[in-house]
Amino acid sequence: xxxxxxxxxxxxxxxxxxxxxxxxxxxxxxxxxxxxxxxxxxxxxxxxxxxxxxxxxxxxxxxxxxxxxxxxxxxxxxxxxxxxxxxxxxxxxxxxxxxxxxxxxxxxxxxxxxxxxxxxxxxxxxxxxxxxxxxxxxxxxxxxxxxxxxxxxxxxxxxxxxxxxxxxxxxxxxxxxxxxxxxx
Amino acid sequence: xxxxxxxxxxxxxxxxxxxxxxxxxxxxxxxxxxxxxxxxxxxxxxxxxxxxxxxxxxxxxxxxxxxxxxxxxxxxxxxxxxxxxxxxxxxxxxxxxxxxxxxxxxxxxxxxxxxxxxxxxxxxxxxxxxxxxxxxxxxxxxxxxxxxxxxxxxxxxxxxxxxxxxxxxxxxxxxxxxxxxxxx
DNA sequence: ATGATTATTTAACATATGTAAAATGCTCCC
DNA sequence: GGGAGCATTTTACATATGTTAAATAATCAT
Numbered sequence: 120x121x122x123x124x125x126x127x128x129x130x131x132x133x134x135x136x137x138x139x140x141x142x143x144x145x146x147x148x149x150x151x152x153x154x155x156x157x158x159x160x161x162x163x164x165x166x167x168x169x170x171x172x173x174x175x176x177x178x179x180x181x182x183x184x185x186x187x188x189x190x191x192x193x194x195x196x197x198x199x200x201x202x203x204x205x206x207x208x209x210x211x212x213x214x215x216x217x218x219x220x221x222x223x224x225x226x227x228x229x230x231x232x233x234x235x236x237x238x239x240x241x242x243x244x245x246x247x248x249x250x251x252x253x254x255x256x257x258x259x260x261x262x263x264x265x266x267x268x269x270x271x272x273x274x275x276x277x278x279x280x281x282x283x284x285x286x287x288x289x290x291x292x293x294x295x296x297x298x299x300x301x302x303x
Numbered sequence: 304x305x306x307x308x309x310x311x312x313x314x315x316x317x318x319x320x321x322x323x324x325x326x327x328x329x330x331x332x333x334x335x336x337x338x339x340x341x342x343x344x345x346x347x348x349x350x351x352x353x354x355x356x357x358x359x360x361x362x363x364x365x366x367x368x369x370x371x372x373x374x375x376x377x378x379x380x381x382x383x384x385x386x387x388x389x390x391x392x393x394x395x396x397x398x399x400x401x402x403x404x405x406x407x408x409x410x411x412x413x414x415x416x417x418x419x420x421x422x423x424x425x426x427x428x429x430x431x432x433x434x435x436x437x438x439x440x441x442x443x444x445x446x447x448x449x450x451x452x453x454x455x456x457x458x459x460x461x462x463x464x465x466x467x468x469x470x471x472x473x474x475x476x477x478x479x480x481x482x483x484x485x486x487x
Numbered sequence: 488a489t490g491a492t493t494a495t496t497t498a499a500c501a502t503a504t505g506t507a508a509a510a511t512g513c514t515c516c517c
Numbered sequence: 518g519g520g521a522g523c524a525t526t527t528t529a530c531a532t533a534t535g536t537t538a539a540a541t542a543a544t545c546a547t
Binding site: 177182184196197200201229233236237240243244245246247248250251252253254255257258259290 | 361366368380381384385413417420421424427428429430431432434435436437438439441442443474
């Protein structure tokens with residue numbers, strides 16, 4: 120995890136130690152919930168191994184909002200930053216290993232370690248940029264374009280994630296996705 | 304502007320002064336470009352009066368990515384945070400008054416004033432949360448639901464912004480929007 | 488005020504995606 | 518290895534949205 124952090128913003132050993140103190144390692148088998156729907160997000164996870172997804176129910180249907188792979192942070196930011204309960208949950212798609220960072224204690228560290236505040240600021244800024252690009256893609260590309268772009272960017276997605284989750288992530292039904300795939 | 308900042312995170316007079324030093328006031332008539340397409344974003348704007356939109360061209364068609372109203376920050380974050388040129392521009396929709404903040408000099412202030420870093424971290428976190436909610440809305444609501452939600456949230460949009468911009472913001476054509484409006 | 492320009496709506500048709508249900512294929516557990 | 522339960526595809530039909538073009542309506546400049 121700290122190797123990854125260093126690529127974003129290098130922090131001192133003391134700061135690393137402070138983060139380690141509020142972190143715990145977690146292993147979770149495939150399909151298990153990491154965070155249930157309805158709870159306020161108070162934990163930031165770092166994916167060591169496996170894939171996780173943020174999901175919720177729209178009219179009773181399971182919808183995937185986003186996926187995160189190895190070496191990425193995952194959190195329900197709309198709850199984390201607003202303090203409100205989230206209608207979303209986090210579930211691991213494969214057997215996974217993660218680091219759980221206590222968010223409130225992390226935010227407290229910001230006062231003592233401006234370098235930690237800066238690190239996480241940069242991490243979330245990068246996430247923000249990704250989200251802007253994702254919005255653009257979903258707002259003005261067809262489902263087929265989005266599917267092709269996803270496969271081009273991360274072909275392993277197809278091997279590791281069930282199509283039903285990919286379909287809802289792309290904003291379409293599984294039937295539509297099947298049709299798009301059949302065109303090839 | 305500083306009144307607005309205080310609602311996010313109160314900063315010292317010295318910090319306010321430092322921000323004021325790197326800011327300039329701007330007036331711009333309706334439909335003028337604030338920032339052209341293709342340039343790297345190096346300015347963060349605060350809207351004092353009027354409405355601005357971030358837009359780009361998709362297959363030759365003018366597309367609105369977002370609107371910002373009074374008392375809001377507007378910037379092309381995907382360029383600001385990545386340092387890459389933006390395919391997007393910023394245009395004012397009405398006669399507008401703004402404050403332009405030099406982004407590079409602002410980021411330099413972060414070292415001297417952690418409170419300024421925190422202020423802008425919080426501002427962009429709040430924007431990030433809005434964007435997550437926007438993505439959800441566009442991914443899993445019909446165009447009609449999105450239009451109704453927009454009107455419910457900010458009815459003045461209809462008076463102040465041409466429908467063609469609202470249509471592309473909602474991710475649909477103007478014809479579709481007309482049909483939705485006609486249903487009432 | 489008048490005409491030119493721009494914005495919005497309407498119409499007719501094409502296409503993409505949704506819905507429901509059935510068929511097929513795959514996985515995992517005993 | 519067989520069967521139960523998922524996952525994926527296919528089919529048929531319904532609906533929403535796109536495209537193009539023309540008709541109205543509103544706005545702007547002289």
